[in-house]
Structure formats: structure tokens, C-alpha cells
Amino acid sequence: MDATLPDAMPVPHPRRDSADAHADAPAYDLIELFFFAYRDFVSDPDRILSEYNFGRAHHRVLHFVSRQPGLTIAELLDILRITKQSLNRVLKELIETGFIESRTGTADRRQRHLHATTQGHHLARKLADLQTGRITQSLASIDPKAKEAISAYLLGLIDPDDRAHVQRLVFGRRET
Amino acid sequence: MDATLPDAMPVPHPRRDSADAHADAPAYDLIELFFFAYRDFVSDPDRILSEYNFGRAHHRVLHFVSRQPGLTIAELLDILRITKQSLNRVLKELIETGFIESRTGTADRRQRHLHATTQGHHLARKLADLQTGRITQSLASIDPKAKEAISAYLLGLIDPDDRAHVQRLVFGRRET
DNA sequence: GAGATATGTCAATAAGGCTGACTTAAAAGC
DNA sequence: GCTTTTAAGTCAGCCTTATTGACATATCTC
Incomplete structure (x- = not known):
């Protein structure tokens, strides 16, 4: 690719200060691939939904409730990062149509523990x-060893202060 | 790990036909990481915008126009997969505020060639x-060799019929 | 009992999608 | 040259998913 570069070309040495990332050329490839991949990734569920x-909002709610039975409203809001009012609309619909069940907490009766129905x-x-x-x-078309790298990459894109939280959510099962 | 799986879940033996992927256990990790990564990935631009x-719609339009000077309306619609009407609203704003310029085509005067301004x-x-x-x-925190695997993975998530198109868009520069 | 907390709800607003119908200008086909 | 097709633009109305702000209720904590 760089075959035509004359040897003597002064190449500004790449600093890896990790803070001044915009000194680098934009990573157009990964930016755009991420956009297109996400676009198609959600398209199959959209059709079923x-x-x-x-809609997609229902999917997200159902997904996390199904994955983490007993999730409370506050925990769900923290995962989805939306407002109580936004959640309430879709959650209400999911409850009314029998996809999710809301159970009053036993230890703390103010809480609602959400469960997916069958x-x-x-x-x-x-x-x-x-x-x-x-x-x-x-994954079938690439090095099977790459899966860990992909997970690590995606995790690395997440805000540092949230990373541990997400890691617990995704890789650890809940104990609460 | 599956201790909390709903009882009624039948576990068919895994066949590797690659066609019936839903014989496999769901890839919850990659599904959820993708969601969280995308959520944070767009958050920085959102603040600036x-x-x-x-909004995000403006970002997408500006991005692709900036990357591919001379893009036509039809080509842009094909990339974004939205309707003409949806595009028009944000595009009009970007033109009115001087971020994008629309030039009538010379070969085909029906077309508009879009260019980002300075x-x-x-x-x-x-x-x-x-x-x-x-x-x-x-990327800094993982194997530098993994970048190709990540690109390949993201490309593989894209609808097969669109893959070549995206590949041209992302990796090849335009000749039109 | 006072105050904090978890949830629920009303009302108004905005962004960003959609469908459908229609116009205009220009190119292509015959 | 006339007809048809194509590229773009526009009007009107609707939906989903988000927002802010205000407030109500039940329950827990101190």
C-alpha cells in the first residue's frame, strides 16, 4: 500500500499519548463499518417486532428483562439511559400485552421486579x-480466536466509568 | 451461567449448518456489547451537534457528503436508507446554515451534487x-493485529447483498 | 413523624422517521 | 418531436421514541 513512498519521506512520528487522538488520520473505515453494521444488525428484529x-424500545426492554429476571425499574433506567416517562410507555404496553410481569418487591415493597412471561x-x-x-x-468467516479481540474492542468503546458496570451486566450473572 | 434460564427452553443439539444459527446459544455478550458500544460511540458527536x-441525522448526512464530495441525492438515500422526505428536511438545514452546498450536475442537470463547504x-x-x-x-488496549479481524467482523454483519457496496464505499475511493 | 426514595402519571414538546400525492425539470426512448 | 421515465423537491399528516417539568402515592429510613 505504501509501496510508492520514498524512503526519505519525513513521517511525523506517531505519538501514542492516547490523549491527542485527533493527531491521527480519522478511522473512517471503523466509523463507517460500525454505522452500516448497526443498521443491519437491528433490521431483523425490527421486522418481527x-x-x-x-418498536426497538420494546425490544431493548424485553431483552434486558428477559436476561435479568427481577430487574427493578431503577436498574432498567440505568441500563437504557432513558427517562422514567419514556420507559413507562413501552413497559406498560409490554405488561398489558402479557410479555412482561411486574411484581411488587418483598423486601422493599416500593420496588417493582420485572419478569418476562413465558x-x-x-x-x-x-x-x-x-x-x-x-x-x-x-464469526464463521474469520479467525475463531478473534472473538475475544472483538469483545475487548467493543468494551473499550464504552465510557470508562461504565465499563465495569457493563462487564458485570454482560459477563457476570446477577446476584442482587 | 444458565441457572436462570426459563424452564421451557428446549436445547436442541447444536448443528453447525451455519444456516440454522438459532440452534446455538444466543451470543448475548456480543449482542449487548454492541448495544452499549454504539450507545457511547455516538454520544460524543451528539454533544457537539x-x-x-x-442531530444525528445531520451528522450522518454531513459525514458521507464530506467523505464523498459530489454525492448525489439518490446515492445518499441509498446509503442512509431513509426516504427522500426525511433526508430533505435535514439536508435543507445543512445547506441553509452553510455546511453543505448543492450543485446542479453538468452531465445530467437533473442531479444535485453535494459538497461540504469549508x-x-x-x-x-x-x-x-x-x-x-x-x-x-x-484499539490501544488490544492486539494490533486484531484490527483486520474487527473490520471483517463488522463487514460480516452487513447484509450480504450490500457488502460489496459498503466495501467500495468504505475502502475504495469514488471514481464517479 | 419527617424526610428520602421508588414508582407512576399528566401535559407539552422535539427529532427523526414514515406514507401518499403531486410538481418540475431534464434526460431517454422511439 | 413527442412520450415516458427519472431526479429532485414539496405539502400534509402521522407514528415512535425521546425530552422536560410538575406532581401524586406508597413505602422505607432515620
């Missing part, structure tokens, strides 16, 4: 399977 | 630099 008159788990799984299919297909 | 009263290129670059910073930070 529209059959139920649900129907809810089923839909969540169906959507996860679709996305897993896409992931599996993609 | 709001200073200009722009101001437009500047903002696009600023936003790309922010995202590049995040990417660089993340």
Missing part, C-alpha cells in the same frame, strides 16, 4: 436468535 | 476525530 406493533421469554429468544445468526455467520 | 442545533468539512472532521479518539483508545 412490527408484527406485534412493537411468551416474553419466547419472543426475546426469537429476536436474540436472529441476531445470533448474523453474528455466527460473520 | 446539539451546539449547532443539529465549514462543513471542518465540523465533519471534528466529529470524526472524536470518534477516532475513542476507537484509538480502544
Whole structure:
């Protein structure tokens, strides 16, 4: 690629201060691939969800509730980073249509512990399977060892102060 | 790990047909990491954009126009996968505020060729630099060889019929 | 009992998508 | 040259998902 570069070309030495990242050429490839990949990654679930008159917001709620039975409202808000009012609309719909169940806490009766119903788990799984299919297909074409690197990369894109939280969420199962 | 899995979940034996990916356990880790990574990846640009009263839609338009000077409306619609009407609203604002310029085609006078102004290129670059910073930070913590694997993975997530198109867009420069 | 906390709800607003219908200008086809 | 197709622009109305702000209720903590 750099075959035509004359040897003597003064190349400003790359500093890896990690703070002045904008000294580097923009990583257009990874920026754009991320955009296109995300666009298609959510497209399969979108199709299924529209059959139920649900949107992406419903998917996110159902996903995390299904994954973490007993999740409280506050915890869910913290994961999704949306307001109580935004959550409430979609959550209400998911409860009314029987995909999620809200149970009053026993230790703290102010809390609501959310659980997916059988129907809810089923839909969540169906959507996860679709996305897993896409992931599996993609992983199949590359070095199987790369999976850890990909996880590490994605984790590294997350805000540092949230990284531990996400790590617990994704890799550890809940104890609360 | 599966201790909390809903009871009714049948576990079919894993076949490696690559077609029926949903025989596999869901790739919850990559699914969730992708969600959290994307959430934070767009957060830095969002902050800057709001200073200009722009949103993500403006960012996407500005980005691709800046990257591919002379892009036509039809080509842009194909990249973004939104309707003409949706594009028009944000594009109009970007033109009115002097970030993008629309030039009537010479060969085909029906077409509009879009170009970022100096101001437009500047903002696009600023936003790309922010995202590049995040990417660089993340890449710094992993095997430098992994970058190719990550690109390949993201490319693999894209719809097969679009993959060549995206590849041209991302890795090749335009000749039109 | 006072105050803090977890949740729920009303109302108004905004961004960014969508569909459908229609116009204008210009190119292409015959 | 006339017709059809294509590229772009526009009007109107609607939906989803988010926001802010204000306030209500039940329950826990001190």
C-alpha cells in the first residue's frame, strides 16, 4: 500500500499519548463499518417486532428483562439511559400485552421486579436468535480466536466509568 | 451461567449448518456489547451537534457528503436508507446554515451534487476525530493485529447483498 | 413523624422517521 | 418531436421514541 513512498519521506512520528487522538488520520473505515453494521444488525428484529406493533424500545426492554429476571425499574433506567416517562410507555404496553410481569418487591415493597412471561421469554429468544445468526455467520468467516479481540474492542468503546458496570451486566450473572 | 434460564427452553443439539444459527446459544455478550458500544460511540458527536442545533441525522448526512464530495441525492438515500422526505428536511438545514452546498450536475442537470463547504468539512472532521479518539483508545488496549479481524467482523454483519457496496464505499475511493 | 426514595402519571414538546400525492425539470426512448 | 421515465423537491399528516417539568402515592429510613 505504501509501496510508492520514498524512503526519505519525513513521517511525523506517531505519538501514542492516547490523549491527542485527533493527531491521527480519522478511522473512517471503523466509523463507517460500525454505522452500516448497526443498521443491519437491528433490521431483523425490527421486522418481527412490527408484527406485534412493537418498536426497538420494546425490544431493548424485553431483552434486558428477559436476561435479568427481577430487574427493578431503577436498574432498567440505568441500563437504557432513558427517562422514567419514556420507559413507562413501552413497559406498560409490554405488561398489558402479557410479555412482561411486574411484581411488587418483598423486601422493599416500593420496588417493582420485572419478569418476562413465558411468551416474553419466547419472543426475546426469537429476536436474540436472529441476531445470533448474523453474528455466527460473520464469526464463521474469520479467525475463531478473534472473538475475544472483538469483545475487548467493543468494551473499550464504552465510557470508562461504565465499563465495569457493563462487564458485570454482560459477563457476570446477577446476584442482587 | 444458565441457572436462570426459563424452564421451557428446549436445547436442541447444536448443528453447525451455519444456516440454522438459532440452534446455538444466543451470543448475548456480543449482542449487548454492541448495544452499549454504539450507545457511547455516538454520544460524543451528539454533544457537539446539539451546539449547532443539529442531530444525528445531520451528522450522518454531513459525514458521507464530506467523505464523498459530489454525492448525489439518490446515492445518499441509498446509503442512509431513509426516504427522500426525511433526508430533505435535514439536508435543507445543512445547506441553509452553510455546511453543505448543492450543485446542479453538468452531465445530467437533473442531479444535485453535494459538497461540504469549508465549514462543513471542518465540523465533519471534528466529529470524526472524536470518534477516532475513542476507537484509538480502544484499539490501544488490544492486539494490533486484531484490527483486520474487527473490520471483517463488522463487514460480516452487513447484509450480504450490500457488502460489496459498503466495501467500495468504505475502502475504495469514488471514481464517479 | 419527617424526610428520602421508588414508582407512576399528566401535559407539552422535539427529532427523526414514515406514507401518499403531486410538481418540475431534464434526460431517454422511439 | 413527442412520450415516458427519472431526479429532485414539496405539502400534509402521522407514528415512535425521546425530552422536560410538575406532581401524586406508597413505602422505607432515620
